[in-house]
Amino acid sequence: MSHSSSATHAQQAEIFCRDESRVDWHSKALWLMREKRDRAAGSIPEWEQLRQLGSEIKLHTLTNLADLLQQFEANCQANGIQVHWARDGKEHNQIVHEILARHQVKKLVKSKSMLTEECHMNPYLEERGIEVIDTDLGERIIQLAGQPPSHIVVPAIHMKKEEVGDLFHEKIGTEAGASDPTYLTRAARQHLREQFLSADAAMTGVNMAVADKGAVVVCTNEGNADMGVNLPAVQLHSMGIDKIVPNLDSAAVLLRMLARNATGQPVTTYSSMYRGPKAGGEMHVIIVDNGRTAMLQDKILAESLKCIRCGGCLNTCPVYRRSGGHSYSYTIPGPIGIAVGGSKDDTNSIPWACTLCASCSGVCPTKVPLDKIIHHHRRLKAEAGQLPYGKANYMPLVGKLMGSQTAFNCSMSMARGALKILPGSLLKPFAGAWGKYRELPVAPKSSFEHWYKNNRSE
Amino acid sequence: MKIALFIPCLVNQLMPDVAVATLELLEKLGHEVIFPKGQTCCGQPMTNSGCYNEARNTTMKLLNSFKGVECDAIVCPAASCLVAAKENFHEFDDSPEAEAVIAKLYELTEFLHDVAPIPAFSKAFPHRISLQMSCHGVRMLGLASGSEFMGKPFNKVEAILAKIPGIEIRYPERKDECCGFGGTFAMDEGAVSAKMGKDKAWFHANTGAEYVVGYDPSCMMHLDGMIRRQQLPVQTRHVAQIINAAL
Missing domain, CATH: 3.40.50.10420 (NagB/RpiA/CoA transferase-like)
Structure with a gap:
């Protein structure tokens, strides 16, 4: 089973997602519980x-x-x-x-x-x-x-x-x-x-x-x-x-x-x-x-111990519903599983099995700030040098690029050019997961900065 | 009022029309609008990945571009970037100058609802729209009450748009479920992100709307890519574009 495997959450989830009708069925069954929760809580x-x-x-x-x-x-x-x-x-x-x-x-x-x-x-x-x-x-x-x-x-x-x-x-x-x-x-x-x-x-x-x-x-x-x-x-x-x-x-x-x-x-x-x-x-x-006492030492992680295990955060989680409980390396899946199992995750990936949408935190009956805890786990992983998905390699480059306006503008103008000139089929392999599942953005003529210079600058 | 625009890198580079609409609508409302130079990324892609060291330079560069700028408000047409900018400015700089910038930060609809409401719309927008209630705007910025919340519901975005003559506002099934963009999540967790985006695109299309309208450009870019891949008969627009068209 998935629990003995060291595959990342993304790899496990990709396998789960291959059967789309099953994903729909799973997602709907759990959303039904979310809806029942809404009615009960709303009463x-x-x-x-x-x-x-x-x-x-x-x-x-x-x-x-x-x-x-x-x-x-x-x-x-x-x-x-x-x-x-x-x-x-x-x-x-x-x-x-x-x-x-x-x-x-x-x-x-x-x-x-x-x-x-x-x-x-x-x-x-x-x-x-x-x-x-x-x-x-x-x-x-x-x-x-x-x-x-x-x-x-x-x-x-x-x-x-x-x-x-x-x-x-x-x-x-x-x-x-x-x-x-x-x-x-x-x-x-x-x-x-x-x-x-x-x-x-x-x-x-x-x-x-x-x-x-x-x-x-x-x-x-x-x-x-x-x-x-x-x-x-x-x-x-x-x-x-x-x-x-x-x-x-x-x-x-x-x-x-x-x-x-x-x-x-x-x-x-x-x-x-x-x-x-x-x-x-x-x-x-x-x-x-x-491990609970150790979690108590960290002010942010400590709040995950407020959980009463209702499972409401799993039912609302859009990622859990579409990746299944077995895609998480820890025994407890979903948002609370990431919160209490993030430190034990040797795949270094479950804190990233989340869009930080924070629906879980809104559903939680004891207000566990799940999205903040998950975000915090990412920081802890980064500080421990345990980043997944190649982030350790590309994040410093992105940071450097974004920090230098000239370099960033230059590369974006090249990207805009490429989006306009090259056919989509040629760009898709370079756009990775984006182009595999979605169309690439339609490139505008110029940046807003450029437009502003021409239209508003004195 | 004198307003400084905060145009996130994604909007500047890939969706300049959204920035232009924001500038034009604010001018039509009688505000003086400036665009401080030197803006770059708010650091969200890095901090959301846990990489705080890598975010410092770009965050500080953005913050510095607003320090000392004379204005009453700094307005941004992107909820998620606005939230990240606020958090990251706090994280890297606790000086009074930084606090002064943070205190002036507003997301566009937040500004138009809480600070300087629109007196009246002069043109009709006789179209059905489906509102994209993106997560950070709802659950972090409080633009609307989340569907999880059982207190008194509110929705600032709808409150603004509903005053446009002829507009018909709808919501997709699972009203404020995440669209699956999530920044680098779209690349890291491609399969799940795509399935979330596909579901969201169909839920929007199922309302029969002509336009999916949202306040978060990154979510809209993701949805636009998904809508075109699915060949759905609906287009994406930013709230600024709708408001600008009705002024």
């Missing part, structure tokens, strides 16, 4: 105030992160929850494995967690003999297909129902050629029911960790987190340090926006709060840093 008169409040709550939280995390830990412990701290993905996976091994867990059911994707937990546990079953329908689909998620809320959005039908036929024995969504969903439900009943432990991600209650909030539409957690004795919840909120009032503000901004629903079907182990059971919360 709340105080929406913009809510965004401001959401932003301030998260800024307050990040400013007081250490205290709130400690408060959360103490309150969890008072509720009988065991709290673990993981510096990075590797430590997280080790902690999880240790807990599961202690209970001789053979099968773990898991509801959606982008954090465990970030930590690459599934392969780690599978290598150690533990079967991990993703129970969110979309996640189960991509797990059966052996693919990473292409979206943080609708992870299988890149697959058409016919493709899911073929996959289910092969993997869980549905009828050949069947692609009716209701039929396929029922089959998945039956298949997952067996997994739930035979699991030894359950794991979920965390949408919000409420500091003053020592409790975690988990949101799903399918009830799969609750079905998982309420059956086996051992339950685990993995969270990034950025998931903390001070109290339930804060959680309520974010919950009013989360589902509306994600899918246009007023609220997720299930928004559950877990605040202690079941009788005779164990509840573990694993708190993960994995």
